[in-house]
Amino acid sequence: MADIADFANDLVQQRLDQALAVRAAQLSTTTLHSLMFCDECDEPIPEARRLAQPGCTHCVDCQSADDLRASRYAR
Template sequence: MATGWAREGAVQEQIDDTVDEAVQRARSQLPRGESLQFCEACDEPIPEARRQALPGVRLCVSCQSAADQQSKASGINRRGSKDSQLR
C-alpha cells in the first residue's frame, strides 16, 4: 500500500497503538478491590448479584449508567482532518 512519505507499516502501527490504548483505558476503568454494599453516589443498596458479578463495584446500576453517559470518550483521531492540518 502506498503511504506517501510514511515508512512501510506506519499505518498499521498507528492502528495497533490506537487499539492498545483503548484496551489499556478500558482495563484501567474496571473496578478493583472489595465491592461496596451501598452506592457511593446515592447511598442506595447495591444488589448482591451485582456485587458478586463485578468485584470492586462502587455504583448502583442507575448511577453507573449515568456515569457511563458522562464519560463517553470520543477517542483520538490520529489522522486528523484536512481542516485541522491546514490551521
C-alpha cells in the same frame, strides 16, 4: 523476506503480549471488594451486582448514568 519493519512489529507485539500477561496475572491475584452502598446515591447495591462485578462502587442506575456521561465526553 522479512525487513526491519516486520521485525520491529514482531518485537512490539511480543512486548505488548508480555505486558498484558503480567497485568492479567496481577489482576487475578488482587481481590476487589464491592461496596454495600452506592457511592453516589447511598442506595444498597444488590448482591447479584456485587458478585457479578467485583469492586463495584455504584448501583446499576448510577453506573449507567456515569457511563452515559462519560460516553458523551469521550471524543
